[in-house]
Amino acid sequence: MLRVSKLTDYATVILTHIAHQPDELHAASDITQSTGVALPTVSKVLKLLSKANILMSHRGVKGGYQLAKPPSETNVAEVITAIEGPIGITECTTSEGICEQESSCEIKGNWNLINRAVYTALEAVTLADMAAPVREHAVNVAMPMTKEMNELKVET
Amino acid sequence: MLRVSKLTDYATVILTHIAHQPDELHAASDITQSTGVALPTVSKVLKLLSKANILMSHRGVKGGYQLAKPPSETNVAEVITAIEGPIGITECTTSEGICEQESSCEIKGNWNLINRAVYTALEAVTLADMAAPVREHAVNVAMPMTKEMNELKVET
DNA sequence: CTATATAGTACTAAAATAGTCCTATATAAG
């Protein structure tokens, strides 16, 4: 497993759709039609994204949603966080004090490193990459990853 | 979120414990005492790991479990897979035909790349790394990651 | 033969996720 929730998956589909016309306003009903995701679900996702400042909303007649920032400035890690809350591979990564063994845990530090590596991979992919065909962003994934990982080496 | 299950977390704790004495047999009851994880849970985890050939089991009096391979030859991705099944960030990564939009999905390829990047990060960390203090394996995470990511670039 | 330990399987309980619905509020247009 190690899976992103369905809502997050929808979120990326919806955001990718919006990213194709970043300057237009997209109403929830329009997005339902273009993406095939049920309206109440679309609506829920849009609200969450808007709350996280990934989308801007406009109320009233002819209202709708648009990107709050250029596609290249929103990454997948942000989207996941907006829908699911803080990314943490293990429980103790996001919330301390839950695990009884925490104080004596020998491997916590190692999980933190793994978590960081995963986060970096997700952070490296932006909406612009998602909207573009596959081959484009393989490079983008590779480059920042390498740099980040080397910082990790120094850090510890 | 994007979280590994508690059972997987227990699995790493248990495996790390066993990895410290790779040549001894460890009974489920011993492991309960050393790790603080409840016996039925320990038992369940051990069975799953043994089924996945990460552990070897010996039945009967003085039976127990030991590592099937040297600590450096079992990685975190294998452990996750043993407990939770195939790693896939999105549903369509592990099982095809579930998503109705699959044929027209524009971003499937991008999710596959992200998934691969995450998998590589997990694959790079072995039990030997988990058993060692933190600073050791930061290097191990960094190195194979870089190489793998560059292969991705070529591949697409 | 017997005590002990794993193997396998089925079941129950709890928690997280997904999805729905309803009411309030903002705004463009007549």
Place this chain on the structure above:
DNA sequence: CTTATATAGGACTATTTTAGTACTATATAG
């Protein structure tokens, strides 16, 4: 100023997944 339309926010329900338990079968050291 009124109305139709669209988002905001929250509460609620159903479903699915995960965690944990229990029981029976099988292997083995002494």
